[in-house]
Amino acid sequence: MRLVIQRVSGASVSVGGNVTGSIGTGLLVLVGVENGDTEDDASWLAAKTVSMRIFNDENGVMNRSVADIGGSVLAVSQFTLMASTRKGNRPSYVRAAGHGLAVPLYEAYCDKVESALGRRTEKGIFGADMEVRLVNDGPVTIIIDSRQRE
Numbered sequence: 001m002r003l004v005i006q007r008v009s010g011a012s013v014s015v016g017g018n019v020t021g022s023i024g025t026g027l028l029v030l031v032g033v034e035n036g037d038t039e040d041d042a043s044w045l046a047a048k049t050v051s052m053r054i055f056n057d058e059n060g061v062m063n064r065s066v067a068d069i070g071g072s073v074l075a076v077s078q079f080t081l082m083a084s085t086r087k088g089n090r091p092s093y094v095r096a097a098g099h100g101l102a103v104p105l106y107e108a109y110c111d112k113v114e115s116a117l118g119r120r121t122e123k124g125i126f127g128a129d130m131e132v133r134l135v136n137d138g139p140v141t142i143i144i145d146s147r148q149r150e
Contacts, residue, residue, distance in 0.1 A: 001041040001145070001146045002034065002081045002145045002146070003030065003032070003045055003049065003143065003144045004078075004141065005049060005052070005054075005144065006027065006029075006030075006141045006142075007026075007027060007055065007137045007138055007139075007141075008026060008027065008136055009025055010134070010135050011026075011028040011132070011133065012133050013076050013123075013124040013130050013133075014130065014133075015130055015131075020122075020123065020125055021074050021123050021124060022074070022122060023071075023073070023074045025069065025071045026066055026072035026074070027049065027071065027072075027073045027074070028076070028132070028134050029049060029074065029075045029076070030081060031075055031076065031077050031081075032078055032082045033077075033096070033101060033105045034147070035095060035096070035097050035098075035101070036097075037097060037101065037146065038105075039105065041105070041146035041147075042105050042112060044146055044149070045144060045146050046109050046113045046116060047112075047116065049144075050067050052065055052066070052142070053065050053068075054140050054142065055069045055071070067116065072117075072119065072122060073117065075106070075109065075110050075113065075121055075122070075123050075124075076123070076130060076132055077106045077124060077127070079093060079096040079102070080093065080096075082097075083096075099127065102126070103126050110123055
């Protein structure tokens with residue numbers, strides 16, 4: 001699984017003009033699921049998401065997590081994170097998991113984040129054509145891949 005995590009002062013996702021998820025201060029997380037990913041990947045990434053110290057403390061140092069600041073998480077599925085651009089100019093998505101694997105792992109990730117934070121994880125709609133709006137705070141953007149675990 002691969003995540004793009006953005007520290008935001010606000011974010012929302014809409015489908016067909018209707019807002020399906022919205023947060024204030026917190027994290028917008030784009031979630032990509034790859035063939036071969038497991039629930040262990042979802043668990044590891046959820047723990048990293050909630051514990052990552054990328055919010056400023058009283059001294060202006062990134063030393064607090066989204067849990068520490070009482071922030072929220074908006075998770076949006078995005079199969080294009082698994083794109084391969086090796087050949088030509090048209091990305092290949094053969095590594096992206098199909099619905100049978102991707103939906104349960106995306107939902108498991110969201111459930112684990114929700115459980116760890118003790119508050120609802122806002123979401124988009126899996127597979128829908130979504131419009132995402134955000135104000136990236138910093139900007140702070142971090143990419144995490146469960147296959148590299150760094």
